[in-house]
Amino acid sequence: MECDICGSSRAWRKARIEGALVTACDKCMSHGEEVVEEQPKSDFFEVREIHPNFASRVRLAREGRRLTVLDLSRILGEKENILSKIEKGDVIPSADVAARLERELGIEILCSPSEFRIKTKPVAKLTIGDVAEVA
Numbered sequence: 001m002e003c004d005i006c007g008s009s010r011a012w013r014k015a016r017i018e019g020a021l022v023t024a025c026d027k028c029m030s031h032g033e034e035v036v037e038e039q040p041k042s043d044f045f046e047v048r049e050i051h052p053n054f055a056s057r058v059r060l061a062r063e064g065r066r067l068t069v070l071d072l073s074r075i076l077g078e079k080e081n082i083l084s085k086i087e088k089g090d091v092i093p094s095a096d097v098a099a100r101l102e103r104e105l106g107i108e109i110l111c112s113p114s115e116f117r118i119k120t121k122p123v124a125k126l127t128i129g130d131v132a133e134v135a
C-alpha cells in the first residue's frame, strides 16, 4: 500500500491526519493519530469448545459419584433424556449446560480453542487407555 502522504510504498496503517482518514507509512503516521480498526466484536476468543470426549467424561464422572442420569437431571434441572443423549454423544451440550456439568461433576469438558488444539488427540488414535487417562 502506498502512503497517501508521501507516496512511500511501505504504508499499511490507517491514520487520521487533519480530519482525513489516510493510509500512512510509519514516518507520516507521526503527523496524525493512528486509527485502530475496530475488530468486529466477536466471541471467537471467548468461545469455548466442547471437548471431544465430553460424553465419556460426563458419564464417568456421574457414575463416579454414584448418580443416576435422573439424579443428575434433577441437580441440573435438565431433562433426563437430554442428559442421556449427551452421555451418548448424540447431543452436544450447550455452553451453559456444559458449564453446569463441569461445576456439578468437577470435570472439564469445555476448553478454549487454543487449549482445544493442544489437548485434542486425533480421535482415530484414541484407545480405551487414553480415554480412561484423560477422563
Ligand SMILES: [Zn+2]
Binding pocket: 003, 004, 005, 006, 007, 008, 011, 024, 025, 026, 027, 028, 029
Ligand atoms: Zn508517508
